[in-house]
Amino acid sequence: MIQLTSKTLKGPTIQLLADKQSRINSLPTFVKQTKKAKTLWNGKRGSVASRTAFTEIKSKLIGMSVGVELCNYCENNEATDIEHIFPKSKFPNKTFIWENYLLACRTCNTDYKSNKFAIFVPEDSNNRLDVVAQPPTDDSAFINPQTENPLDFFLLNLQRGVFTIHPDLINNPQSRGYLKAGYTLEVLALNTRDALVNARKSAVKYYLDRLERYTKIKASTTVETLEIAIDPLEEIIDNALFDTEKARFLAAVKQEIQTYAHPTVWEELKRQKENLPRTNHLFQQAPEASDW
Ligand SMILES: [Zn+2]
Known part of the structure; x- marks a missing residue:
């Protein structure tokens, strides 16, 4: 889990959320409010205006999380659901509150988080x-x-x-x-799902492998050394300028790092690098990577 970068919604979407929320808040009892919250949430794509608003909400949430459409809890699976951090069954007053949303996968949303909340x-x-x-x-x-x-x-x-x-x-x-x-x-269950634990260990290897490749591309001064450094599936374009090709491959590796799953692993490699000699050495050769 990493902290989400906050984004603002457009005026009409803010208004639509406020209208729906006030319909819940105006009801006199908790039971009526939770019932209404459920009905309004399930029918949130029932009108053109509401569909437009929730399309914007989903795309903003995608932009706020990691570069690819990944669950903000497990960082491993495709994020399919707009999840209420405070569950609407316990907090109907937060059903249409923007700051209560994040993108999660179906497994985290349904099998683990569900309406658990202390x-x-x-x-x-x-x-x-x-x-x-x-x-x-x-x-x-x-x-x-x-x-x-x-x-x-x-x-x-x-x-x-x-x-x-x-x-x-x-x-x-x-x-x-x-x-x-x-x-x-x-x-x-972030520590007890074996698939997640193993995927994090693989992510450590992936990130370090890509960072090492980045440093080798960066250090290359000839077409021959560049050819050895790049992804074996890539090709250097004939007649292209060396510096242009080098920049292209550096940008590609940077993008691979920025869009890979388990961004927490990348954050932790940066945070813990002083205690990890190999990792520290790579970041010293590519200090710019500390800002990715
Ligand atoms: Zn998940």
């Missing part, structure tokens, strides 16, 4: 969690990647492909940060 018990000095059906506050125990940086809560163990609690929090298991990290990992 809050901190109000004014409880032990920071106990509560999963009541009608939460009295929105003091979330689940990390919200729209407003919080998950990497402040977790550290990815790059060798094992699993998340651990961030070192700043590890010594205080009763702190809100520690509990949020643990609860979010548990709900999304």
Whole structure:
């Protein structure tokens, strides 16, 4: 999980969301509100105006997350669903709130996150969690990647492909940060789905392989050395200028890195590079990659 870059919606879409939300908020009871939230959400593509608005919402959410259309929770599967971070069954007042949306895959949305959601018990000095059906506050125990940086809560163990609690929090298991990290990992099962763990380990190899290729292309000074450095499936165009071809291959590798799955792995390689001699060496040869 990485923090999403925020984007703003167009005026008509903001208005449409506000109108739908006010229809829910005006109802007198929680039960009526949750019922209405469900009906309005299921029928959100029922009119041309609403379809247009939700097409914009989906495309903005795609632009806010990683370069490809990937789930913002597992970073592994195609993101098919507009997911409510605060579930509408518990927070009907956040059904049509832009800041409550992110793109998730069907597996994360349906099989793991679903309507699970804990809050901190109000004014409880032990920071106990509560999963009541009608939460009295929105003091979330689940990390919200729209407003919080998950990497402040977790550290990815790059060798094992699993998340651990961030070192700043590890010594205080009763702190809100520690509990949020643990609860979010548990709900999304980010460490116990073998496919995800293995994919993260593969992503480490992929990113380092591409970064190494980038440094070799960058260091090449002749067509011969460039030919050895590039992807074996690529060809240098005859008669093209050497510098043009070199720039083209550098840009292609950069794009491969920026659009690959598991962007958290890339973020962690940058963050942990001082402790990883090979990775550090590659970033020293290509310092520009630290900004990707
Ligand atoms: Zn997912």
